[in-house]
Amino acid sequence: MMRGAGRSKNTQNLDRTVCMTNCPTLIVTVGLPARGKTYISKKLTRYLNWIGVPTKEFNVGQYRREFVKIYKSFEFFRPDNEEGLKIRKQCASAALNDVRQYLTDEGGQVAVFDATNTTRERRDTIIRFAEQNGFKVFFVESVCEDPDVIAENIVQVKLGSPDYTHCNTEEAVEDFMKRIKCYENSYQTLDEVLDRELSYIKIIDVGRRYLVNRVQDHIQSRIVYYLMNIHITPRSIYLCRHGESDLNVKGRIGGDSGLSERGKEFAKRLGQFIQEQDISDLKVWTSQMKRTIQTAEALSVPYEQWKALNEIDAGVCEEMMYEEIQEHYPLEFALRDQDKYRYRYPKGESYEDLVQRLEPVIMELERQENVLVICHQAVMRCLLAYFLDKSAEELPYLKCPLHTVLKLTPVAYGCKVESICLNVEAVNTHRDRPENVDVSRMAEEALLTVPAHQ
Amino acid sequence: MNGASITQAMAEPPVCGGRMPRFQRPHASVPQFTNSPTMIVMVGLPARGKTYISKKLTRYLNWIGVPTKVFNVGQYRREAVKSYKSFEFFRPDNEEAMKIRKACAVAALKDVCEYFTREHGQVAVFDATNTTRERREVILSFAKENGYKVFFVESLCDDPEIIAENIKQVKLSSPDYIGCDKEEAVADFLKRIECYKITYVPLDDDKDRNLSYIKIFNVGSRYLVNRVQDHIQSRIVYYLMNIHVTPRTIYLCRHGESELNLLGRIGGDSGLSPRGIKFAAALGTYIRSQCIPDLKIWTSHMRRTIQTAEAVGVPYEQWKALNEIDAGVCEEMTYEEIQDHYPEEFALRDQDKYRYRYPKGESYEDLVHRLEPVIMELERQENVLVICHQAVMRCLLAYFLDKSAEELPYLKCPLHTVLKLTPVAYGCKVESIFLNIEAVNTHRDKPMNVDVSRDPEEALLTVPEHI
Numbered sequence: 001m002m003r004g005a006g007r008s009k010n011t012q013n014l015d016r017t018v019c020m021t022n023c024p025t026l027i028v029t030v031g032l033p034a035r036g037k038t039y040i041s042k043k044l045t046r047y048l049n050w051i052g053v054p055t056k057e058f059n060v061g062q063y064r065r066e067f068v069k070i071y072k073s074f075e076f077f078r079p080d081n082e083e084g085l086k087i088r089k090q091c092a093s094a095a096l097n098d099v100r101q102y103l104t105d106e107g108g109q110v111a112v113f114d115a116t117n118t119t120r121e122r123r124d125t126i127i128r129f130a131e132q133n134g135f136k137v138f139f140v141e142s143v144c145e146d147p148d149v150i151a152e153n154i155v156q157v158k159l160g161s162p163d164y165t166h167c168n169t170e171e172a173v174e175d176f177m178k179r180i181k182c183y184e185n186s187y188q189t190l191d192e193v194l195d196r197e198l199s200y201i202k203i204i205d206v207g208r209r210y211l212v213n214r215v216q217d218h219i220q221s222r223i224v225y226y227l228m229n230i231h232i233t234p235r236s237i238y239l240c241r242h243g244e245s246d247l248n249v250k251g252r253i254g255g256d257s258g259l260s261e262r263g264k265e266f267a268k269r270l271g272q273f274i275q276e277q278d279i280s281d282l283k284v285w286t287s288q289m290k291r292t293i294q295t296a297e298a299l300s301v302p303y304e305q306w307k308a309l310n311e312i313d314a315g316v317c318e319e320m321m322y323e324e325i326q327e328h329y330p331l332e333f334a335l336r337d338q339d340k341y342r343y344r345y346p347k348g349e350s351y352e353d354l355v356q357r358l359e360p361v362i363m364e365l366e367r368q369e370n371v372l373v374i375c376h377q378a379v380m381r382c383l384l385a386y387f388l389d390k391s392a393e394e395l396p397y398l399k400c401p402l403h404t405v406l407k408l409t410p411v412a413y414g415c416k417v418e419s420i421c422l423n424v425e426a427v428n429t430h431r432d433r434p435e436n437v438d439v440s441r442m443a444e445e446a447l448l449t450v451p452a453h454q
Numbered sequence: 455m456n457g458a459s460i461t462q463a464m465a466e467p468p469v470c471g472g473r474m475p476r477f478q479r480p481h482a483s484v485p486q487f488t489n490s491p492t493m494i495v496m497v498g499l500p501a502r503g504k505t506y507i508s509k510k511l512t513r514y515l516n517w518i519g520v521p522t523k524v525f526n527v528g529q530y531r532r533e534a535v536k537s538y539k540s541f542e543f544f545r546p547d548n549e550e551a552m553k554i555r556k557a558c559a560v561a562a563l564k565d566v567c568e569y570f571t572r573e574h575g576q577v578a579v580f581d582a583t584n585t586t587r588e589r590r591e592v593i594l595s596f597a598k599e600n601g602y603k604v605f606f607v608e609s610l611c612d613d614p615e616i617i618a619e620n621i622k623q624v625k626l627s628s629p630d631y632i633g634c635d636k637e638e639a640v641a642d643f644l645k646r647i648e649c650y651k652i653t654y655v656p657l658d659d660d661k662d663r664n665l666s667y668i669k670i671f672n673v674g675s676r677y678l679v680n681r682v683q684d685h686i687q688s689r690i691v692y693y694l695m696n697i698h699v700t701p702r703t704i705y706l707c708r709h710g711e712s713e714l715n716l717l718g719r720i721g722g723d724s725g726l727s728p729r730g731i732k733f734a735a736a737l738g739t740y741i742r743s744q745c746i747p748d749l750k751i752w753t754s755h756m757r758r759t760i761q762t763a764e765a766v767g768v769p770y771e772q773w774k775a776l777n778e779i780d781a782g783v784c785e786e787m788t789y790e791e792i793q794d795h796y797p798e799e800f801a802l803r804d805q806d807k808y809r810y811r812y813p814k815g816e817s818y819e820d821l822v823h824r825l826e827p828v829i830m831e832l833e834r835q836e837n838v839l840v841i842c843h844q845a846v847m848r849c850l851l852a853y854f855l856d857k858s859a860e861e862l863p864y865l866k867c868p869l870h871t872v873l874k875l876t877p878v879a880y881g882c883k884v885e886s887i888f889l890n891i892e893a894v895n896t897h898r899d900k901p902m903n904v905d906v907s908r909d910p911e912e913a914l915l916t917v918p919e920h921i
Contacts, residue, residue, distance in 0.1 A: 212679065214675055228688065353774060367684075
């Protein structure tokens with residue numbers, strides 16, 4: 001719970017989403033191998049961190065790989081392999097120890113414990129551990145019997161696993177299938193009756209069906225909502241900014257100007273590019289500002305406008321050049337360089353506010369398939385940071401040049417990025433963090449990294 | 455409406471100021487949720503909360519801008535059979551009654567069709583028991599013929615206490631039981647439930663695996679969600695999973711009177727006036743006197759709400775989403791100055807106060823979208839005091855009291871008055887508590903003349919007094 005203390009600008013004004021929970025939460029995955037547990041763990045962790053909830057995943061398989069330097073075969077996982085069982089139990093304990101450290105000493109809010117956790121006995125151990133430490137527990141079980149899904153899973157993430165670097169595809173697949181078998185006999189799925197007091201979501205057949213039991217609080221409710229909106233259907237997300245605008249050319253930030261001649265040229269090229277890509281059922285989204293709408297108009301396809309995609313509001317600095325900001329608000333200018341993510345323009349917004357504003361956009365992007373988002377520099381940085389798992393420190397400095405389309409394609413546990421420059425000249429609007437961010441710095445030092453403009 | 459119709463009309467980029475023709479929805483803060491209309495079909499025995507859920511869901515969807523309407527088949531039955539005699543009407547072997555009940559369902563479906571085609575509805579909530587597979591098939595065929603999506607909401611409950619409380623809250627006062635003594639009514643209603651139990655076939659995990667539905671067990675301790683098809687169904691599921699029936703109270707009030715309030719200026723970020731400070735202290739006293747267990751207090755990020763909360767002396771949380779509506783270029787102006795500098799904008803605002811967006815500012819419609827996460831969290835919480843602002847409080851109040859977009863911007867939310875909202879039966883009881891500290895009036899009614907060509911005096915007729 002935070003007490004307000006007047007309108008202090010920086011860290012005190014943390015928005016509410018950060019203090020969602022009182023005690024830390026331990027998310028525990030459950031499921032046979034190749035059911036998407038690690039995929040879900042990583043994605044969920046990425047989402048929670050992006051919305052400002054410090055989260056970390058603990059993959060027990062990683063601990064095992066560090067302990068047992070070389071993976072020989074599925075025999076390690078045989079339920080009658082006592083040596084193997086001992087090591088695996090030790091690895092789980094080591095991971096839980098690190099969880100405790102992260103949640104208690106390192107300021108973590110959520111820990112994702114990524115392992116099969118297929119027996120009630122193992123889950124009871126975890127529950128006791130959580131009780132002892134005052135952590136809430138939320139289980140995420142993935143159940144899937146579709147052989148196609150499992151096969152695709154193995155192809156995407158198992159063949160490339162460190163466990164199988166020395167194997168050929170067929171050997172790897174065969175061994176992995178035997179590995180799954182080792183778990184099947186002792187698998188105790190979360191039970192409607194026996195586990196009715198636990199908090200969990202059971203995801204069945206990659207999201208066709210969900211069973212949700214005893215959601216305890218806000219963060220669990222958000223997690224459930226997120227998990228129910230993600231899918232694994234192959235698709236691409238295209239991100240780009242509006243074409244170069246008249247204010248861009250003058251080196252002025254914000255505002256609501258139209259496209260320059262070069263910006264219009266870009267819009268045309270974008271239209272051609274989209275046609276060439278021949279994307280099925282492409283949705284196009286813009287903000288409600290002239291420059292993105294003008295860009296979309298040139299595509300001659302229907303588009304939807306989101307107010308949430310509007311550029312960051314620079315408040316009193318709207319439509320100013322950096323030189324003018326330095327002249328009229330040198331203190332503000334320095335404070336911004338000190339903490340660009342959390343800094344809020346007077347009567348304006350911060351990147352942190354932007355992320356909050358963009359969360360419904362991200363949620364809908366997760367639901368959708370092929371989408372082109374025509375937006376703005378700060379907005380695009382926030383969206384990109386979500387897809388590429390960039391920290392709050394990196395986010396405000398991500399490079400999102402005009403007239404360049406980023407094509408994001410989900411692959412394995414992450415996102416492949418292709419950068420396509422559409423070959424229309426434009427000003428550079430990227431201002432790097434200067435060396436000197438001190439309030440007492442000279443004007444020249446502040447303006448060192450301002451890009452050239454008219 | 456699909457995206458094509460939106461862009462065709464946007465030959466030139468939208469002008470700041472919300473000057474959009476009424477037939478379009480391009481300034482909505484979020485894109486269209488659905489292409490085809492959606493039928494939400496309730497399923498469950500009597501006294502399982504179907505009507506409660508129907509009404510609440512409808513209220514929520516309308517508030518977020520999705521035109522929604524409830525079609526309660528029981529209502530149709532009450533109109534067809536003028537006076538209710540007894541549970542015998544509901545006996546499964548009562549052929550005469552079965553005919554009437556089926557006719558009522560069909561009539562309701564017809565009205566659903568009418569709502570979608572003539573009245574531009576987006577979602578229709580079909581509130582009836584729908585406990586047999588046969589009845590659900592009828593609805594599914596109807597929907598398929600007409601191109602509507604179907605989403606079932608089934609409520610299952612076997613907790614006798616919950617059912618008893620339900621009967622007490624909403625059945626005893628039903629038109630069916632006027633003039634009956636309590637015990638008779640309860641006995642009859644329980645027999646009514648038995649009539650349905652005989653033929654009740656819940657949605658089946660296997661047989662109904664291709665349907666889209668959510669099953670709610672025991673008022674929300676467990677949910678089963680199957681085949682969510684689109685955005686609106688996803689939002690509905692999220693909403694249903696966040697509401698609860700635990701008794702609690704929500705207190706809404708504005709910050710204490712501010713310095714700018716005294717000057718008749720809108721927006722800004724000023725501190726409390728001396729009377730505002732008195733109000734804050736009085737608020738603290740009032741809250742303590744209410745002895746509310748586990749009260750959460752929320753404020754905006756603006757000085758005047760924070761100062762007010764500070765005086766209550768209890769931990770509070772700040773929400774940026776609770777900040778007052780951004781009046782853009784009109785921030786910190788008096789209405790007289792707005793009339794002077796932006797007479798056209800001023801008139802446009804009076805023409806459509808809900809959708810009008812201040813240049814470089816926000817509209818009430820924008821506010822509602824900004825406040826949606828606040829409402830969602832209010833649903834999850836129990837006892838909460840929200841210290842906010844005039845426009846914000848109007849939006850929140852409109853949600854709880856089911857006010858339309860037309861009424862919302864003119865709801866009366868005077869300074870120094872606490873509204874105490876207690877959920878009861880299908881709605882909300884409101885108590886208004888004035889804390890006896892004088893304050894300026896900041897409420898400006900819609901003037902008679904909203905024409906762009908009006909005289910300044912006509913525009914300023916309803917401006918409240920100030921320094």
